[in-house]
Amino acid sequence: MGNNCIFCQIVAGEIPSKKVLEDDNFLAFHDINPVAPVHILIIPKTHYPNFAQTPPEVFTPMAEFIKKVAEKVGVTDYRLITNNGKGGGQEVFHLHIHFIANPGGTLKWGKLV
Ligand code: AMP
Numbered sequence: 001m002g003n004n005c006i007f008c009q010i011v012a013g014e015i016p017s018k019k020v021l022e023d024d025n026f027l028a029f030h031d032i033n034p035v036a037p038v039h040i041l042i043i044p045k046t047h048y049p050n051f052a053q054t055p056p057e058v059f060t061p062m063a064e065f066i067k068k069v070a071e072k073v074g075v076t077d078y079r080l081i082t083n084n085g086k087g088g089g090q091e092v093f094h095l096h097i098h099f100i101a102n103p104g105g106t107l108k109w110g111k112l113v
Pocket of ligand 1: 006017031041083090
């Protein structure tokens with residue numbers, strides 16, 4: 001577990017979260033500050049600081065888990081984002097993939113700086 005890692009604390013049940021789906025290795029829960037009607041965070045239960053510091057083999061089962069999250073919430077159209085490092089907009093240093101969707105509509109895309 002990462003020292004004082006908020007997402008490790010969510011995994012441990014020490015901080016509450018609105019869970020969407022869970023298995024032995026991954027957890028999906030609603031973002032506390034959603035940027036779209038559906039904004040879910042998907043994390044490995046094991047602490048890796050970010051994308052660059054995660055072993056590649058984690059991503060194959062994580063991809064399968066993300067597809068199950070999509071099925072569970074009933075969306076086929078969505079956006080996946082991971083912010084890597086402070087300059088990439090990362091604020092919580094436990095790997096997470098943002099699952100963002102606007103069911104029945106579209107997501108905007110535009111300049112980020
Ligand atoms: P990032 O900037 O990529 O590190 O994203 C961190 C995300 O975690 C933000 O979208 C926050 O709204 C979200 N977040 C922070 N604390 C919590 C929490 N306790 N429960 C759910 N989402 C959180």
